[in-house]
Amino acid sequence: MVTMRQTIERILPVLAIACALPAVPGAQQARGAPPADAPERIDYMAFAQGAVPVSIGGSGARLGADFEAAVRIVDGNVVSFAIADRAPADTDTEFVYALPAPTTFDRFAVPNITETPSPTATFTRLVEVHGSSVSATEGFALIASATLETHRARGMVTELAVTARRPVRWIKLRLIGGINILRPASSLEFSELIGNGSQDTPPLATHFAGVWRAQANRLQLLQNGPVVSGCYDSSGDLRGTVSGSILRATGVDRGDKTPSAFILSVAADGTLRGVRSTNGGPFRLYALGIAPQGSAVVCTDPAPPSIGCGSIIHSINFGFDSADIRPESAPVLAELFKGLQSDRSATIVIEGHTSSEGTESYNDRLSERRAQAVVASLVQRGLASQRLAASGIGERRPIATNNDESGRSLNRRVEVKCQ
Numbered sequence: 001m002v003t004m005r006q007t008i009e010r011i012l013p014v015l016a017i018a019c020a021l022p023a024v025p026g027a028q029q030a031r032g033a034p035p036a037d038a039p040e041r042i043d044y045m046a047f048a049q050g051a052v053p054v055s056i057g058g059s060g061a062r063l064g065a066d067f068e069a070a071v072r073i074v075d076g077n078v079v080s081f082a083i084a085d086r087a088p089a090d091t092d093t094e095f096v097y098a099l100p101a102p103t104t105f106d107r108f109a110v111p112n113i114t115e116t117p118s119p120t121a122t123f124t125r126l127v128e129v130h131g132s133s134v135s136a137t138e139g140f141a142l143i144a145s146a147t148l149e150t151h152r153a154r155g156m157v158t159e160l161a162v163t164a165r166r167p168v169r170w171i172k173l174r175l176i177g178g179i180n181i182l183r184p185a186s187s188l189e190f191s192e193l194i195g196n197g198s199q200d201t202p203p204l205a206t207h208f209a210g211v212w213r214a215q216a217n218r219l220q221l222l223q224n225g226p227v228v229s230g231c232y233d234s235s236g237d238l239r240g241t242v243s244g245s246i247l248r249a250t251g252v253d254r255g256d257k258t259p260s261a262f263i264l265s266v267a268a269d270g271t272l273r274g275v276r277s278t279n280g281g282p283f284r285l286y287a288l289g290i291a292p293q294g295s296a297v298v299c300t301d302p303a304p305p306s307i308g309c310g311s312i313i314h315s316i317n318f319g320f321d322s323a324d325i326r327p328e329s330a331p332v333l334a335e336l337f338k339g340l341q342s343d344r345s346a347t348i349v350i351e352g353h354t355s356s357e358g359t360e361s362y363n364d365r366l367s368e369r370r371a372q373a374v375v376a377s378l379v380q381r382g383l384a385s386q387r388l389a390a391s392g393i394g395e396r397r398p399i400a401t402n403n404d405e406s407g408r409s410l411n412r413r414v415e416v417k418c419q
Contacts, residue, residue, distance in 0.1 A: 040357055042320055045108075045171065045195030047074045048409035050100035050202060050245045052265045052273065054136050060084040060093025060175070060188070068285060069190075070095045071275070073173065075283070076405025078112040078192045080123065083175065086185040092176045093188075096136050100202035100244035102167035105131075107196040108144040108160040113151045115180060121187040122178035124148060127160060129193070131168030140172050150179055157194070167200070201328045202244030205266065211297055212272045212288035219272065219288055220298035221247075224305035226315055226332040231299030236260060241307070241332055243315035247274075248410055250312055250399065261400050261410050262286070275406050283406045307332070308339025309348070309418035312399070316374060316414050323369035325377060333374070336416070337381040345418035349389045350374045353415065355408035356395045368392025374414055 045051050053070035063084040072081055073095060084091055113123050127146050132139035144160040151158070178188050208223040221230035221238075228247055230238045240249025240262065247264045263283075264274035270290045275283040307313060316333065317326040325333070340348060352367030352374070371390035379385045400407035 041107075041196045042199075043076065043194050043405065044099065044103050044105070044197060044199055045074050045097070045193050046076050046405040046409075047071055047275070048076065048246065048248075048263055048405045050265070051097045051171070051195075052245065052267070053095060054098050054170075054267070055094075055096045057094040057096070058092040058174070060087065060091050063087050063091065065093045065095075067273075067287075070097075071285060073190060073193055074405075075275075076192070076408065077403060080112055080114060080116070080189045080191040082121065082187045083124070083190050084188045087178075087188045088185060089177055089181045091178075091188060092174060095173045095175075097171045097173070098136060099169050099171065099199070100246070101200040102133065102169055103195075103197060103199040104165055104167045105129075105143065105195050105197035106162060106165055107194070108162065109157045109194040110146070110148060110160070110191060111157040111194065112154060112191045113148050113156070113158060113179075114154060115150050116187075116189065118187075119182040120185075121189060122180045122182070123150065124175045124177070124188055124190045125179045126174075126176040127193075128174040128176070129160065129195075130172040130174065131164070131166070132170045132172070133166070133168050134170075136170050140170070143168070148179060165197075171195070201326070204328070204331060205242055205245045205247075207266045207270075208242060208247050208264070210270075211291040211295060213291045213295065214288040217286070217288055218291075218298045220302060222302055222305050225335060227305040227307050227335050229303045229305040231302050232260070233298075237299075237303065238262065239303070239305075239307075239311070241313055241315035243317060243328065248314035250410070259399075261407075263406050263409065277400055277407070280400070282401065283404065306339050307336050307416075309343050309345055309416055311336070311339070311416045313414045313416070314410060314412070318370055318373070321366075323366070323373040325373055333377050333381070337378055337383065340378065340383060340416070343418060346387065347389065347419040348383075348387050349391050349417040349419075350378075351391045351393050351415040351417060353393050353397060353411060353413045354395050355411040356398070356402040357408070360394060360396075363394035364392050366392070367394045371414070 069083045129144040130140040131143040143164040144162045146160040212219045219232045235254045238251035249262045251260045261277045272288045276286040277283045316329045352371035354363040375388045375390045398411045400410040
């Protein structure tokens with residue numbers, strides 16, 4: 001396994017995935033699409049959706065492939081980048097990802113297959129996707145593949161040929177060779193692996209409690225069911241909610257009021273891995289180890305984990321292109337009801353917010369319907385309907401970038417405003 005680097009900056013804007021490349025060997029055309037004004041289907045091969053890298057292997061692991069590359073492959077930004085340097089033509093690199101729940105994929109795709117104008121750099125040629133329901137090291141079988149060819153223009157996407165549709169918990173992505181090898185040792189590039197399908201309801205992770213450290217970065221978390229609070233660095237306060245294996249949280253420095261946003265997971269060895277954006281900047285890799293026993297805590301009196309008036313909530317999940325609240329959202333809705341039940345505010349406004357996929361008018365309507373669904377759920381639990389109102393804000397008030405899935409997943413949220 002390769003050690004994760006601490007930083008990575010995304011500096012180029014995301015490119016829209018617009019049209020399909022004509023069929024190439026090993027590829028197929030897209031079959032169907034959502035309405036023109038609707039957002040894309042859920043990409044389950046996204047770190048923000050719980051696809052967490054667990055290991056890197058193959059000869060590429062000795063040539064620079066690392067966790068930085070592993071996260072970039074599933075960050076929702078289609079800009080291509082180098083995965084291995086000074087690589088022979090037959091270089092193969094393997095990235096293994098753990099999924100939060102059994103997932104059945106019906107589509108894989110690679111966008112933005114473009115060539116860097118350099119004789120020493122080329123895009124990956126062969127892509128294989130293997131799935132396992134056994135473990136991160138055993139039981140893998142091929143479920144999709146494609147031999148890639150360079151796209152005529154940016155914004156295109158190549159479909160992989162899906163050869164098996166079965167539930168898997170681990171994905172092994174194999175990247176082999178290059179399309180246009182001109183030098184014996186080249187830089188091999190890749191962009192993004194998109195994976196659509198269906199996923200079982202993931203169990204709620206309960207390990208977001210403890211203290212983690214790495215150099216100047218420090219983080220202390222408390223967890224109560226789906227709700228998390230804590231402190232970071234020397235003076236930052238954090239609050240967030242858990243969905244499946246992922247914690248999404250926002251924080252602010254008590255001194256200079258600088259905001260930060262986090263998407264975090266906890267590995268099997270207890271280390272914390274994720275991404276962090278500070279003051280609206282690009283998301284960077286964020287990796288912290290468990291603090292040694294007896295270490296000083298980050299804050300002596302962290303706020304108790306709770307949600308209610310003023311909360312930003314990221315773990316109320318809805319069905320694709322609908323306002324149907326998914327079953328895994330029940331714990332966070334129960335905590336929200338508990339927090340609002342004890343509040344004396346006369347008016348409680350539930351705001352729905354979206355990311356920027358789809359048109360603005362579509363997102364306005366969708367966010368309004370989703371806010372109304374949350375209001376209906378709270379009324380059903382016992383809150384007085386006359387105290388509650390729904391407001392659809394759509395994409396107009398982002399709290400993070402819309403250039404990658406990390407930021408987009410934070411922009412899809414519910415906010416609670418009380419008067």
